[in-house]
Amino acid sequence: MSIEDLQPEDLEALRRYDTPTICNAIEMIMPELYGIGFTNRPLVPAHPSLPPFVGFARTAMMRAASAPARSIEERRKLRFGYVDYIYNGRRPTVMVVQDIDPVPGFGAWWGEVNSAVHKGLGCVAAVTNGSFRDVDLLAPGFQILGSHVGPAAAHVQIVDYDCEVNVCGMAVKTDDIIHGDRHGAVVVPAAAVKKIPAAVELALRREKVILDAARSPDFDAEKLKKAYQEAWAID
Numbered sequence: 001m002s003i004e005d006l007q008p009e010d011l012e013a014l015r016r017y018d019t020p021t022i023c024n025a026i027e028m029i030m031p032e033l034y035g036i037g038f039t040n041r042p043l044v045p046a047h048p049s050l051p052p053f054v055g056f057a058r059t060a061m062m063r064a065a066s067a068p069a070r071s072i073e074e075r076r077k078l079r080f081g082y083v084d085y086i087y088n089g090r091r092p093t094v095m096v097v098q099d100i101d102p103v104p105g106f107g108a109w110w111g112e113v114n115s116a117v118h119k120g121l122g123c124v125a126a127v128t129n130g131s132f133r134d135v136d137l138l139a140p141g142f143q144i145l146g147s148h149v150g151p152a153a154a155h156v157q158i159v160d161y162d163c164e165v166n167v168c169g170m171a172v173k174t175d176d177i178i179h180g181d182r183h184g185a186v187v188v189p190a191a192a193v194k195k196i197p198a199a200v201e202l203a204l205r206r207e208k209v210i211l212d213a214a215r216s217p218d219f220d221a222e223k224l225k226k227a228y229q230e231a232w233a234i235d
Helices: 008-014 019-029 072-087 112-120 196-214 221-233
Strands: 053-063 093-099 123-128 143-146 157-161 165-167 170-172 177-181 184-188
Touching: 008 053, 008 196, 019 177, 019 184, 019 196, 053 072, 053 123, 053 165, 072 157, 093 165, 093 177, 112 123, 123 177, 143 177, 170 184, 196 221
Parallel strands: 053 093, 093 123, 123 143
Antiparallel strands: 053 157, 053 177, 165 170, 177 184
16 A cells, blocks of 8 residues: 555544554554664654644755855755645655764754744644754644754755655654654554554454553452453453
8 A cells, every 4th residue: 555545534543642652553554563663762842732743754864063054145045945845745754853963963954934834835844853843833733853952053054855854763754644742653554544543453352451450459460460361362
């Protein structure tokens, strides 16, 4: 199955689950993806209470520690191309921006202005190994997962877009399906999207057996072993 086969309601269904649950489901459906496809280093959510987000990836690289090498005209042309790239793609979108500075997060691409601009262009969230700022002024409902909060933009600049990026261990290319929340983010294979609700339901039924046993007042090692056997038998 390709992304062309997916309907908006298929992606919307994924927002019912947190990202750890999505990761569990992907591993059940596609065991070959154990250990890959998700952020594996800490990210700070701008708004921890926001619900999960899901969308098609738009990718870019940025830096902020040194002055731009391109001319003003070249930078403007690059910025306009970046805007068209975001606006003309599948929606909703999630920006995945790799900070390529030697020490990522020197300057923030994400803040009041860029959160408003990108939300207006159809983005619902951003995932970056860089920093963000203007925490109290970010566009309402726009989630950012970043390395840390910082005060300055410095020489912040987009240097490439529509490129393969790697943010905190998560490799992403344009139109990958991204699911994220305060825990981090994961690439959801298109072939797994429609299968995820059933996989989640199966996982929850198995977990319930173990949780019910663990929370019982007479819980012991033997009851845990029995619960494991019962859970493993559920299919």
